[in-house]
Amino acid sequence: MPKNKTMYNQGIIIAGMAVFIVLATFPFWYNLGKAAPAPERVLTAQAKAAKECILSAELMRTEHMQMLNEWRDMVVRDAARLYVSASGKPFEMSLSNTCLDCHSNKTEFCDRCHNYAAVDPYCWDCHIDNPKEIK
Amino acid sequence: MLELAIKGSKKYYGWMTLLLAGIGAGFIFYLWQYNFGLGITGMSRDVSWGFYIAQFTFLVGVAASAVMVVLPYYLHNYKAFGRITILGEFLAVASVTMCILFIFVDLGQPMRVVNVILYPTPNSVLFWDMIVLNGYLFLNIIVGWKVLEAERNGIAPPTWVKPLIYLSIPWAVSIHTVTAFLYCGLPGRGFWLTAILAPRFLASAFAAGPAFLILLCLLIRKLTKFDPGREQIQALAKIVTYGIIVNVFFLLCEVFVVFYSQIPEHMDHMTYLFFGLHGHGVLVPWMWTSVGLMLLAIVLLVNPVTRQNESVLAVACLAVFAGTWIDKGLGMISGGFVPSPLHHVNEYVPTIPEIIITLGVYATGFLILTALFKIAVSIKEEIAA
Amino acid sequence: MKRSRRKFLKIAGISALGIGAKPIIDGLAASVPSGETAEPQVQRKPEALTAKHWAMVIDTTRFKSREDFEPLIEACHSIHNVPDLKNKNHEIKWIWEEGYKHAFPTLENPYFEEQIKDLPFLVLCNHCENPPCVRACPTKATFKRESDGIVLMDFHRCIGCRFCMAACPYGARSFNFRDPRPFIKKTNLKFPTRMKGVVEKCNFCAERLAVGQLPACVEASNGAIIFGDLADPDSNVRKIISTRYTIRRKIYLGTAPSVYYIV
Numbered sequence: 001m002p003k004n005k006t007m008y009n010q011g012i013i014i015a016g017m018a019v020f021i022v023l024a025t026f027p028f029w030y031n032l033g034k035a036a037p038a039p040e041r042v043l044t045a046q047a048k049a050a051k052e053c054i055l056s057a058e059l060m061r062t063e064h065m066q067m068l069n070e071w072r073d074m075v076v077r078d079a080a081r082l083y084v085s086a087s088g089k090p091f092e093m094s095l096s097n098t099c100l101d102c103h104s105n106k107t108e109f110c111d112r113c114h115n116y117a118a119v120d121p122y123c124w125d126c127h128i129d130n131p132k133e134i135k
Numbered sequence: 136m137l138e139l140a141i142k143g144s145k146k147y148y149g150w151m152t153l154l155l156a157g158i159g160a161g162f163i164f165y166l167w168q169y170n171f172g173l174g175i176t177g178m179s180r181d182v183s184w185g186f187y188i189a190q191f192t193f194l195v196g197v198a199a200s201a202v203m204v205v206l207p208y209y210l211h212n213y214k215a216f217g218r219i220t221i222l223g224e225f226l227a228v229a230s231v232t233m234c235i236l237f238i239f240v241d242l243g244q245p246m247r248v249v250n251v252i253l254y255p256t257p258n259s260v261l262f263w264d265m266i267v268l269n270g271y272l273f274l275n276i277i278v279g280w281k282v283l284e285a286e287r288n289g290i291a292p293p294t295w296v297k298p299l300i301y302l303s304i305p306w307a308v309s310i311h312t313v314t315a316f317l318y319c320g321l322p323g324r325g326f327w328l329t330a331i332l333a334p335r336f337l338a339s340a341f342a343a344g345p346a347f348l349i350l351l352c353l354l355i356r357k358l359t360k361f362d363p364g365r366e367q368i369q370a371l372a373k374i375v376t377y378g379i380i381v382n383v384f385f386l387l388c389e390v391f392v393v394f395y396s397q398i399p400e401h402m403d404h405m406t407y408l409f410f411g412l413h414g415h416g417v418l419v420p421w422m423w424t425s426v427g428l429m430l431l432a433i434v435l436l437v438n439p440v441t442r443q444n445e446s447v448l449a450v451a452c453l454a455v456f457a458g459t460w461i462d463k464g465l466g467m468i469s470g471g472f473v474p475s476p477l478h479h480v481n482e483y484v485p486t487i488p489e490i491i492i493t494l495g496v497y498a499t500g501f502l503i504l505t506a507l508f509k510i511a512v513s514i515k516e517e518i519a520a
Numbered sequence: 521m522k523r524s525r526r527k528f529l530k531i532a533g534i535s536a537l538g539i540g541a542k543p544i545i546d547g548l549a550a551s552v553p554s555g556e557t558a559e560p561q562v563q564r565k566p567e568a569l570t571a572k573h574w575a576m577v578i579d580t581t582r583f584k585s586r587e588d589f590e591p592l593i594e595a596c597h598s599i600h601n602v603p604d605l606k607n608k609n610h611e612i613k614w615i616w617e618e619g620y621k622h623a624f625p626t627l628e629n630p631y632f633e634e635q636i637k638d639l640p641f642l643v644l645c646n647h648c649e650n651p652p653c654v655r656a657c658p659t660k661a662t663f664k665r666e667s668d669g670i671v672l673m674d675f676h677r678c679i680g681c682r683f684c685m686a687a688c689p690y691g692a693r694s695f696n697f698r699d700p701r702p703f704i705k706k707t708n709l710k711f712p713t714r715m716k717g718v719v720e721k722c723n724f725c726a727e728r729l730a731v732g733q734l735p736a737c738v739e740a741s742n743g744a745i746i747f748g749d750l751a752d753p754d755s756n757v758r759k760i761i762s763t764r765y766t767i768r769r770k771i772y773l774g775t776a777p778s779v780y781y782i783v
Contacts, residue, residue, distance in 0.1 A: 171698055171699075171716075172696065172697050172698035172699060172716035172717060173680075173695070173697050173698075173716075173717065174607075174610055174697035174698035174716075177609075178609075178697070179608075179609030179610065179697075180608075180609065180610065180611055180612075180691075180694055180695065181609075181691070183682040183685040183686060183695055184682060184686060238681075241681070242679050242680050242681055242717070243678075243679070243680015243681070243682070243695065243696070243716065243717025243718060243719075244678060244679050244680040244717040244718060245679070245680075247659075247677070247678070247679045247680075248679055250659040250661070250677050250679055251658045251659055251679065253659075254659045254660050254677065256657065256658050256659060256660050258655050259655065259656055259657055259658040259683070260656070261656070261658035261681060261683050262658045265658070317683070318686075321652060321656070321686055321687045321689075322652050322687075322689050322773040322774065322775065323652065323687065323688060323689025323690070323770070323773065324686065324689075399625070400625075400626070471686075472686075475691050476625075476688070476689050476690055476691040476770075477618055477622040477623070477625070477643075477690075477691045478621070478622050478625045479622065481608075481609070
């Protein structure tokens with residue numbers, strides 16, 4: 001163990017660390033004051049008229065991913081396709097045919113939030129999106 | 136100890152850079168495959184497994200061959216192998232890594248590979264294959280590292296390493312048995328549906344692996360100050376000899392069974408491989424070359440005069456490696472799929488992108504192998520000094 | 521020096537674990553749904569067709585030539601968005617025709633009349649009772665549904681390892697070697713397509729059975745294909761199989777296929 005705790009290559013290391021910190025915090029200081037506003041989702045006339053979705057709007061916002069996962073297991077693996085919500089309203093469990101039937105404006109509804117959150121769900125690789133997504 | 140892999144001669148850096156270039160090329164082509172789909176390979180609806188899975192099958196064998204160095208040393212006190220057990224174990228690490236990479240590049244949806252862990256399926260042999268391959272990888276990394284480290288410090292390895300070493304012996308046999316079980320339990324594939332598939336896999340593994348290890352030892356002796364030892368190489372050569380004889384014997388058993396019984400479902404695949412079927416026979420020259428190489432190897436290895444001449448031994452080992460590679464890495468997959476269950480003949484030939492991705496994976500394996508061997512050899516040189 | 525660095529790392533690790541625990545516990549707590557008054561229910565549609573063991577009987581005497589099969593194949597492939605790929609190596613087919621010697625390779629008879637030798641047969645997934653593909657799948661992405669015996673694919677879970685394709689003794693499965701969407705002639709919006717990298721095959725029209733319709737090929741066959749419950753002794757399929765001679769493909773393999781052929 002050396003007696004004086006000399007830091008070798010001090011200049012290069014400190015300079016490198018400074019560059020690294022600048023680069024690593026780039027997203028924060030570059031976007032200061034430029035926070036993008038939360039997206040506005042447009043409901044179709046049909047969606048507005050239906051008033052009620054599978055779950056409440058707050059729950060749908062936070063849970064629709066898990067709910068769709070559970071639905072796919074129930075439809076594909078358990079042969080159960082009819083969902084009766086807590087308030088007694090029946091829905092057929094289908095992304096393309098039920099969800100997108102009401103929310104037929106995918107680009108103004110689904111994509112708004114997904115693009116804002118930089119989420120790219122691969123559901124649309126198979127489930128027909130309606131209308132076709134414009135990236 | 137890792138710092139030993141970063142320092143080396145100009146030739147070392149040059150070799151590593153070449154390997155990195157190979158990895159880069161393979162990676163770029165893999166990105167193309169990831170984007171487009173497996174359609175850029177030569178695989179088809181009828182031959183749905185190809186070069187990648189063939190390489191995986193062959194390399195599992197090479198990985199399992201580490202047991203041929205570990206077993207004599209630890210179970211039978213054959214002291215001479217103490218010099219080279221680390222080389223066998225590190226070869227196993229590199230081989231198993233390549234196996235796992237080959238499976239990964241072969242998947243149609245690689246990002247979902249975690250599903251195998253999330254939804255464990257004990258009735259599927261692939262599930263067990265994943266377990267035994269990863270287990271063997273960790274076993275060899277831990278055992279090799281600990282023993283090498285202890286050797287460097289001039290002390291005995293910690294006591295908990297011994298049970299792991301003993302575990303690695305049956306585990307090595309299991310990785311290749313499980314891989315064989317992937318094939319030999321499928322009812323619709325007459326070429327693979329044979330009890331001798333697992334023993335044949337092991338026999339060709341114990342021929343190909345030690346043969347490659349001999350070549351590596353000869354290379355190490357030439358390039359470094361560490362000499363694995365003439366006695367060690369000769370002992371390995373005897374193992375290769377028996378391995379290749381048993382492999383060819385098993386092949387003859389299979390040939391007899393299919394051609395004497397004349398059952399089309401079993402015979403047609405051998406016919407396709409060695410004589411062509413319905414005018415298709417792209418693999419025929421390869422299969423006969425493989426047989427020729429293996430027979431040549433037997434002649435050179437059985438005769439002690441040629442076996443003890445290390446230059447001729449090197450040729451024999453190359454013949455063993457090439458012959459078993461063609462047998463397992465080309466013939467076995469195509470042979471199983473052609474003709475199809477509906478008795479159609481659709482041949483398989485790998486495409487250039489497929490080969491480049493394959494070479495990329497091989498480059499990765501060789502990179503790991505070179506780095507690990509550099510560490511091991513540097514330490515051996517250190518001790519000898 | 522060494523000891524204090526070790527100590528530092530230990531404390532850092534434990535702190536990371538401790539700080540990381542809170543979001544995990546929060547996450548677990550959140551997944552418990554806040555109580556709603558009534559529980560939502562999931563059930564079968566009342567009009568769904570159900571059976572303990574779906575099976576199919578194909579009356580081959582009703583089909584004289586390849587062209588007779590085309591409307592059936594077209595019906596299946598069109599409603600299921602099966603792509604039409606020009607490259608035969610990558611082709612995807614759920615149901616197709618094969619000559620006799622290909623559909624039943626072990627029942628060849630060299631002295632059959634020419635027209636019988638190559639008589640076209642309709643082949644598809646046999647939805648075996650003892651399916652080797654289900655045994656092989658490492659993720660249960662292909663599975664046999666306990667309720668009705670249909671062997672189905674869960675395209676979300678399939679990792680594309682193609683072990684099931686190797687296991688199938690009938691060559692019934694196809695793999696998406698590339699994105700199928702550009703090759704679908706006319707998309708049926710009611711049914712999803714598949715993506716590249718997954719295996720697919722006939723699904724006995726499970727989605728049609730769930731809404732009370734018979735499979736598309738059965739409907740298009742004008743009675744040449746009978747579809748029913750093999751476990752029900754009074755069903756149409758049981759009546760036919762008990763009285764007429766039927767063959768199945770490769771039964772010596774122990775797969776117990778559910779598709780019977782009246783010859």
